[in-house]
Amino acid sequence: MAKVELTPLRPWDDFFPGSERFAKPDGKDLAKWNNRVVSNLLYYQTNYLALAIVVSWLSVIFAHASFRLRNMKNKLENKIEGAGLKEVTHGDFAGGSGSAGGKLSKDPELSGGKTEGVIGLDSF
Numbered sequence: 001m002a003k004v005e006l007t008p009l010r011p012w013d014d015f016f017p018g019s020e021r022f023a024k025p026d027g028k029d030l031a032k033w034n035n036r037v038v039s040n041l042l043y044y045q046t047n048y049l050a051l052a053i054v055v056s057w058l059s060v061i062f063a064h065a066s067f068r069l070r071n072m073k074n075k076l077e078n079k080i081e082g083a084g085l086k087e088v089t090h091g092d093f094a095g096g097s098g099s100a101g102g103k104l105s106k107d108p109e110l111s112g113g114k115t116e117g118v119i120g121l122d123s124f
Contacts, residue, residue: 007043
């Protein structure tokens with residue numbers, strides 16, 4: 001079985017060259033394009049691997065932060081609604097203005113004493 005070895009980490013200045021090193025390639029010669037891509041992937045494979053690990057790690061961190069922030073916002077909204085400081089309308093669930101339908105509340109007294117058109121949040 002063949003022994004697999006990673007190439008050494010190439011200098012980042014070589015991996016991310018300045019704009020003066022870029023040249024417009026000939027788009028008509030597909031064999032040359034293929035050879036150039038394969039050669040680049042083989043020569044810089046460790047750099048690409050390191051870049052993929054960093055990007056994946058940052059994606060996981062940002063996704064976790066986003067989910068955690070959303071969870072904290074939901075907990076705060078639930079506490080505010082539970083304390084009766086904010087009423088939830090149908091539009092809040094549907095993304096609309098809340099003009100259609102009655103108001104949702106855990107307590108019918110919060111909706112002005114009316115029981116028609118009031119849906120308890122416990123039923124969801």
